[in-house]
Amino acid sequence: MNPLLEINDLDVFYGNIHAIKGISLHINEGEIVSLIGANGAGKTTTLHTISGLLKPKNGEIIFEGDDITKVKAHKIVKLGISHVPEGRRIFQGLTVSDNVKLGAYTINDSRESMKEDRTEFYDNFPRMRERKNQIAGTLSGGEQQMLAMGRALMARPKLLILDEPSMGLSPLFVEEIFKVIKKLKEKGTTILLVEQNAKMALSIADRGYVLETGKITVEGLGQELLNNPEVKKAYLGA
Ligand SMILES: Nc1ncnc2c1ncn2[C@@H]1O[C@H](COP(=O)(O)OP(=O)(O)OP(=O)(O)O)[C@@H](O)[C@H]1O
Numbered sequence: 333m334n335p336l337l338e339i340n341d342l343d344v345f346y347g348n349i350h351a352i353k354g355i356s357l358h359i360n361e362g363e364i365v366s367l368i369g370a371n372g373a374g375k376t377t378t379l380h381t382i383s384g385l386l387k388p389k390n391g392e393i394i395f396e397g398d399d400i401t402k403v404k405a406h407k408i409v410k411l412g413i414s415h416v417p418e419g420r421r422i423f424q425g426l427t428v429s430d431n432v433k434l435g436a437y438t439i440n441d442s443r444e445s446m447k448e449d450r451t452e453f454y455d456n457f458p459r460m461r462e463r464k465n466q467i468a469g470t471l472s473g474g475e476q477q478m479l480a481m482g483r484a485l486m487a488r489p490k491l492l493i494l495d496e497p498s499m500g501l502s503p504l505f506v507e508e509i510f511k512v513i514k515k516l517k518e519k520g521t522t523i524l525l526v527e528q529n530a531k532m533a534l535s536i537a538d539r540g541y542v543l544e545t546g547k548i549t550v551e552g553l554g555q556e557l558l559n560n561p562e563v564k565k566a567y568l569g570a
Pocket residue numbers: 346349351369370371372373374375376377378
């Protein structure tokens with residue numbers, strides 16, 4: 333079976349800065365793949381390049397067998413790649429309910445299925461049901477992350493990209509976010525996860541990659557990376 337997403341020999345620059353230096357990786361359908369690395373390693377850059385917000389200088393991105401390297405960002409969303417960015421962008425001034433409705437509009441769909449999607453959202457995130465009429469900007473950080481993830485899911489993505497979903501959250505909320513990620517995987521969603529919390533990210537992952545200053549230095553099963561002495565030393569505080 334071909335991978336859902338495949339990246340080959342990707343080079344990404346910001347002006348003269350060579351941020352991504354020839355990386356290759358793949359994600360099979362149904363997998364959670366974690367990308368870990370220190371601040372500035374190039375994780376967000378990689379994700380932005382997959383979603384079409386940045387264009388690589390060299391290399392290719394293949395999604396469901398098609399070359400999407402030159403496809404524009406809004407078309408990539410329609411192809412089935414949803415990205416929850418770092419810092420969880422939601423409409424701060426709108427209610428939870430309106431944010432959810434807008435999430436459903438990112439794809440062409442019938443009214444009926446949009447309603448089903450909304451019901452599914454509140455089933456996935458029961459905490460949001462109680463807060464339907466609350467202004468999104470007044471939600472706690474963890475609640476905003478849930479709303480952002482929920483909105484991305486309304487597009488029924490084939491691939492969900494999460495950039496640091498646990499950032500700034502209390503341990504309790506981090507666990508909740510990871511529970512949601514697990515649940516999404518059980519439902520068959522394919523997920524590319526970027527996390528500073530390497531231990532949790534690798535525990536939940538089928539496979540993982542370590543990114544160091546723009547290069548992939550280690551790759552393997554989540555469990556293998558958790559037991560890899562170098563990964564332990566550099567990223568797991570052991
Ligand atoms: N818009 C930009 N212009 C110039 N350089 C940039 C830009 N965005 C990122 N960079 C640089 O590219 C490198 C990779 O940044 P990136 O944001 O991808 O790292 P990251 O792995 O996501 O880090 P973090 O864990 O801190 O979020 C960094 O050196 C960063 O300073």
